[in-house]
Amino acid sequence: MLEAREVTVSFGTKRALDGVSCALAPGEVVAVIGPNGAGKSTLLAALSGVMNPGAGRVLIDGDEVNDLSPEDLALRRAALEQTPVRDVPYTAETLVGLTIPTRISPSEAREIVNRALRAVDLEDIRTVAVHRLSGGEAHRAHLARSLAQLWSGQTLGYGRYLMIDEPTASLDLQHQRSVLEVVRTVRQEGTGVLIVLHDLTLAAAIADWVLLMKAGRVVIDAAPDDAIQPGLIEPVYETPIVVVRKDAQMIVAPDYRSNAAQSS
């Protein structure tokens, strides 16, 4: 279990996280949603150990995250930030293999790299330098790097948590879907996935559980069917929202009609 207990993080006088508690179990997908500035990325940073919370605790399988060395932490969880560095001089396949610990044998490492590149559909351009790739391709290469790190951790008996921040923002529809497939695959393997999303349709499709955040707090903590309802999310996003259920899928979009704001 990866859990936050009453975590508070402040930037100056602003509270980015205000007593947030949440939990991620292996084999489940938790989507973190909410408007800009709600504290979603800060929550991911606190859970991943990169940020020391001012108050509260973050535990990974019972161990305090900030007590673990970066090496140990990297075996237990993989994380991908919202805007990974584009200007990386390495080829896609070198990038993907970069974070595999040296304890993994070269043949195993190669196998993991191939699997990760295949998962994000980058095999054809594996030898192209990352800074020459398009924005979406570069983002997928970084996602593959996180997967490679996760699977390396699993090879060594860990690797049960994956945290990704807005992985679909720069992707076309086909590759948004491939990210969804990746998340489903790693969940099937027993990995817990925490995913920050703006796309509520995707969140509804992918998540076992939804955390809706606003102003540094978790305001709704529920299953997607219960959380994603216009009456609940409209006050949080402060905008009219349409939810359509069709063929066992929930489609969520802002209400773009010109008279929507008045009528809601």
Add this chain to the structure above:
Amino acid sequence: MTATAEQETGRLAHLGGSRTALLFFVLLTIASMALIAELALGPVQIAPDRVLATLTGGGEPMESAILWQIRIPRAALGIAVGVSMALSGAALQGLLRNPLAEPGLIGVTAGASLGAVMAIVLGGLVVGLMPDVIAPFLLPIAAFIGGATVIAILFSLVRFGSGPSVATLILAGVAINAIVGAAIGVLIYISDDQQLRDLTFWTMGSLGVADTRLIGIVTVLALLTFPVFLGSTRALDLLQLGERAAFYSGLNVNRARMRIAAATALSVGAVTCAAGPIGFIGLVAPHIARMMFGPGHKVLLPASALIGVILVLAADLGVRLAVPPAEPPIGLATSLIGGPFFLWLLMRQVSRGRVIA
């Protein structure tokens, strides 16, 4: 992945490996030739076979004296300068994710110089107060403190989150170089005649150091930092992903940064206090290495070190053989070649729109 594609990858990796080995062999050969030339050529020519005979204990007294007292210390200092400046440059470029970071340009060499000049001019005031064991280390210690201070200032100036921009670094370097230049000016102003003569030549950079004990000390100090640099290759690779991603990938970012910074300050301080500021090696050598071997630091660092040695020894041979028996400072030669190289790199950066970024 299909079997053929997999074989292809394997084959390419294998080819890449043998190409790397071949290029390394070529570099090693050139470096050895430069070293032999450094030992053999000069006002008194000593044929390579005589050099070898002298090194193995034979040889005539005069040749032996020239080699052991003049040319071998000079070559040792040259190698130390080449390796130190090249490794420091490559490591700083990796650490700051910035291809123009060079110990000289960003002011680290200047900081070390100021420390050394202070030790030369003001050292007489404190040397009597120190235990005899420490006295010979006064110069390297002062240079280390100077270099480390500048690195600390730079680290606090540049924001690490997004990677410092080229402009920030270069401007910080301009400011630091100006401040240090003025401070050295003040020290020169108050120095006596003998100190002045020492300083004038020293500030232009030279391998012609008479004090063999100093050469011994700085060479050993520089040697101590080489394993630190070569042990930081994975850290430097991961740092290319940015600080946060490097941490996510298992790197103790702060520790890596401190380790590389300390090694840089020590090695630049050590060679600068003996040879003076020798510019642009830390810029040119890693760039040539990157063109030959690509960006991976595991190969880039040792390759840069070899190229650094070749550049320094070649520049030293150049200045020694240009107008014998006069010997213009080597720092002039490296700056004459390195300056235009830097301008070329800068223009390339501008055309890619990366200077202001």
